[in-house]
Amino acid sequence: MSKFKPGEKKSMPAISTSSLPDIVFMLLFFFMVTTQMRETENKVSVSLPAASEIVKLERKDLSSYINIGSPVKHLQAQYGTDARIQLNDSFKTVDDIRDFIAAEREAMKEGDRPLMTVSIRADEQVRMGIVTDVKQELRRCSALKIMYAARKPAE
16 A cells, blocks of 8 residues: 655656657758748839729739739849839740740640630730730630739728
8 A cells, every 4th residue: 555645745857858859850841841932023113003893813823924014123123113014933925925825735635725814914004905905816826815904992
């Protein structure tokens, strides 16, 4: 039979931290493997216009992005301040959109090609003429699903 003393408290054992470095390195490795870096560099500055109704895009992997705006400050000496079209990582003209859409379709699976959406990210100060030219070229190459990127209005 054992004796219990009412005033005696049991001490808690120290928490073992020997596995802590293993856990930290495992998390670090996990985030290094799963993180995706930005695929394209923004060469145009885009301040999105406000919209009254916004719908979130469901599958971003089926989207191709066309940026329209004036070049960023460090590229203005080379390209000027007029609105330019950026496809992937380079400035292009309206005539290059057809090749861009064809290359984007080829990179997709056969079943996903009809679901392809073209997202136009145009600066709010860009003239509508260049946006209309882009839309006309998208019609010519049968890219009829177009989405305009916008921000929520300030409340």
